[in-house]
Amino acid sequence: MVGELNDRYLFEIQDFSIFYGNFMAVKNVNLNIEMNKITAIIGPSGCGKSTLLRSLNRMNDLIVTSRVEGKALFRGVDIYEKVTDVIELRRRVGMVFQKPNPFPSSVYENVAYGPKIRGIKQKSRLDEIVEHSLVRADLWKEVKDKLNDSGLSLSGGQMQRLCIARSLAQEPEVMLFDEPTSALDPISTAHIENLLQELRKTITIVIVTHNMQQAARISDYTAFMYLGELIEFGETDTLFVNPQNKLTEEYITGRFG
Amino acid sequence: MPIFDNELDMLKERVLTLGSMVETAIRDSVRSLVERDSELARNVIKRDHLVNALEVKIDEECVRLIALRQPMAGDLRFITTTMKITTDLERMGDLAVNIAERALELNEEPQLKSFKNIPKMAEITEEMVRDTLDAFVKGCSKLPYEVINRDDEVDDLTVTNFNELLELMLKDPKIIPLAIKRTYVAKYLERIADHATNIAEMIIYMCKGKMIRHTTADE
Amino acid sequence: MNEHVPFELVRKKRFNFKENFFLSLIRTLGFTGAVILFVILVFVAYNGVHVLSWDFITQPPVDAMTKGGIFPVIVGTVFLTLLCMIVVIPIGVTTAIFLAEYAKPGMLLNMVRMSIYTLAGVPSVVFGLFGLAVFVVVLNFGMSLLAGSLTLAVMILPYIISTSEEAIKAVPYSFKEASLACGATKWQTIRRVILPTAMPGILTGSILGTAKVSGETAPIMFTAAAFFTPGIPRSLFEPVMALPYHIYVLATAGTFIEETRPIQYGTALTLIVLVLGMNLLGIILRARQRGRKAW
Numbered sequence: 001m002v003g004e005l006n007d008r009y010l011f012e013i014q015d016f017s018i019f020y021g022n023f024m025a026v027k028n029v030n031l032n033i034e035m036n037k038i039t040a041i042i043g044p045s046g047c048g049k050s051t052l053l054r055s056l057n058r059m060n061d062l063i064v065t066s067r068v069e070g071k072a073l074f075r076g077v078d079i080y081e082k083v084t085d086v087i088e089l090r091r092r093v094g095m096v097f098q099k100p101n102p103f104p105s106s107v108y109e110n111v112a113y114g115p116k117i118r119g120i121k122q123k124s125r126l127d128e129i130v131e132h133s134l135v136r137a138d139l140w141k142e143v144k145d146k147l148n149d150s151g152l153s154l155s156g157g158q159m160q161r162l163c164i165a166r167s168l169a170q171e172p173e174v175m176l177f178d179e180p181t182s183a184l185d186p187i188s189t190a191h192i193e194n195l196l197q198e199l200r201k202t203i204t205i206v207i208v209t210h211n212m213q214q215a216a217r218i219s220d221y222t223a224f225m226y227l228g229e230l231i232e233f234g235e236t237d238t239l240f241v242n243p244q245n246k247l248t249e250e251y252i253t254g255r256f257g
Numbered sequence: 258m259p260i261f262d263n264e265l266d267m268l269k270e271r272v273l274t275l276g277s278m279v280e281t282a283i284r285d286s287v288r289s290l291v292e293r294d295s296e297l298a299r300n301v302i303k304r305d306h307l308v309n310a311l312e313v314k315i316d317e318e319c320v321r322l323i324a325l326r327q328p329m330a331g332d333l334r335f336i337t338t339t340m341k342i343t344t345d346l347e348r349m350g351d352l353a354v355n356i357a358e359r360a361l362e363l364n365e366e367p368q369l370k371s372f373k374n375i376p377k378m379a380e381i382t383e384e385m386v387r388d389t390l391d392a393f394v395k396g397c398s399k400l401p402y403e404v405i406n407r408d409d410e411v412d413d414l415t416v417t418n419f420n421e422l423l424e425l426m427l428k429d430p431k432i433i434p435l436a437i438k439r440t441y442v443a444k445y446l447e448r449i450a451d452h453a454t455n456i457a458e459m460i461i462y463m464c465k466g467k468m469i470r471h472t473t474a475d476e
Numbered sequence: 477m478n479e480h481v482p483f484e485l486v487r488k489k490r491f492n493f494k495e496n497f498f499l500s501l502i503r504t505l506g507f508t509g510a511v512i513l514f515v516i517l518v519f520v521a522y523n524g525v526h527v528l529s530w531d532f533i534t535q536p537p538v539d540a541m542t543k544g545g546i547f548p549v550i551v552g553t554v555f556l557t558l559l560c561m562i563v564v565i566p567i568g569v570t571t572a573i574f575l576a577e578y579a580k581p582g583m584l585l586n587m588v589r590m591s592i593y594t595l596a597g598v599p600s601v602v603f604g605l606f607g608l609a610v611f612v613v614v615l616n617f618g619m620s621l622l623a624g625s626l627t628l629a630v631m632i633l634p635y636i637i638s639t640s641e642e643a644i645k646a647v648p649y650s651f652k653e654a655s656l657a658c659g660a661t662k663w664q665t666i667r668r669v670i671l672p673t674a675m676p677g678i679l680t681g682s683i684l685g686t687a688k689v690s691g692e693t694a695p696i697m698f699t700a701a702a703f704f705t706p707g708i709p710r711s712l713f714e715p716v717m718a719l720p721y722h723i724y725v726l727a728t729a730g731t732f733i734e735e736t737r738p739i740q741y742g743t744a745l746t747l748i749v750l751v752l753g754m755n756l757l758g759i760i761l762r763a764r765q766r767g768r769k770a771w
Binding site: 212213216240241242243248249252253254255 | 258261327328329331333334467
């Protein structure tokens, strides 16, 4: 199924709502994710930002009671059509989670997982992909001599970069980050933030973060959500210096609650 | 954060204090000239160090707040505006000192002619300063725009004053040094008015989030 | 102002009646349990150890089982157990995967779970009768190795399913999430991530299940056990001897109960050693994998 290609927006989310049973977690969101930019989604706990993020690669499907209304278009195609190839979607839209979750196998096997499930068997090709992904994730130098060590033997920041490498091995066009540094120390956090700036050159990034300063540091666009609604969306520069909505102003100046 | 809100309120207080100190300095310096009161002039000059000290204190507080509180949006604009406003206010204080110094010199000599333009300019200028400080407290209002408009009046009066003095100078070259000093005073007042205009533009930014400095009235 | 209360560095003897009472009670009970177990072991060992020898293990019984070895008996138990596990482990693990990963919550799932729990509580002699009715008679396998193994399989199935399902459920959800987010299908995730991670747990359950199965008497009494076979069974449809049954037979139905007493103890000792060995293996494996778990 091929849809109309929009040159600028990889994701076009139109009147999109997400329900868990009867509870409306995301309400009528309209949002466009621009190519090769970092879009941050911020908001207080429970505002629906993670739910929205997970709907972009249909990870919400794992929750039995979830359902959606409205449209979420990826490259012009509604990803919630019944015929959507979810597997292919998840290959092209990768995800990195809050708590680093490498598999309990070697570093090499972790990164090679993606290509292997795609059917790539040739060792030389796999070696190539593993090295390239680890380089892109800025982890190669630190692990090239211990590719056969367990992925779980790395430090927190390294494990997260390993997870990033694992995702990168699938050559995704979009990468979704769900609070990727909230479990890490400040130095690892800075390392990954720099990495995201690099990755943005070739990949479109959407990041959910509860750390406003992080959104201010690295994103090009910021979306502010509250109680399931998209309150404001705009260029990060504008939103943090001169937000249009009073609620946004209250949130980012810390006067909430 | 209540601590932060307190700090912002205190900052506001300080700026208003600085503003009123400068207001007083301007008024007194012009009076010392018009009423030929050299004692008052000397007073103005002496008090300037207090103005400078307060400006430094406010600046330091602003930098501290930026480092420690990571201000965003409205708070950020308020703090950065404050830093620029105090610079303007301090310059206005310096200009008042300049007026006082000229007053001391002019008071030694017989008065050239009656003071007409300068008191008028002083009145307008003082009003402008007062209005900007009101606007600073009030936030968004029409005040800053009115201040910006009045600047033209002051500019016109400077020219008028200069022309009148020029006439006198052409008639009697002996009084040129004194006349020139009086043109300086007018110039100082004009620059005070310009600083007040700057402050007004900054306040509009603080309120609206758009920079209108260095743009003409039609833009 | 608080009064300055001196902090005594010398530990006062705190005597709390309740704490001491329960601590003593638990210690006593635990100790008693261990003592009883120990006594049984010593009793059997004492009476049976002098019978054990290489010949005992490799020679068939002679002289109406008053002399000789228990080779065919051991062989019988081994074959029964092996065949049983070969049948039950694939079925049990597959069912566990189904229950843990594929089953949708609802009536069907609840019914399946109820059946498994109920089955786990059924006395083993009932399984014996079931096996007799279904495998021996209806399916006409006769008293045979096949019928016995299948009966044992049915009996141990709930246990294998539970332990395997537990092992599968113990795999952290984050692994599954990560795999799916990489674009893996459900089956790929199960095959490449969940099963390998759960394998140690599944294995442990299987080994412990094996230990259980090898000691059962009632299920094989009506379905497989023979009084005497000369050696290794030549087909699946032949009856076999088995360790637990042999003890029973010698002690109750044989013609020379007193004379065969030593051999009874020897057989019992062999069985205990076998079961104990397998349990120990299972426990050691479980301990090792607990230490290895880094997540």
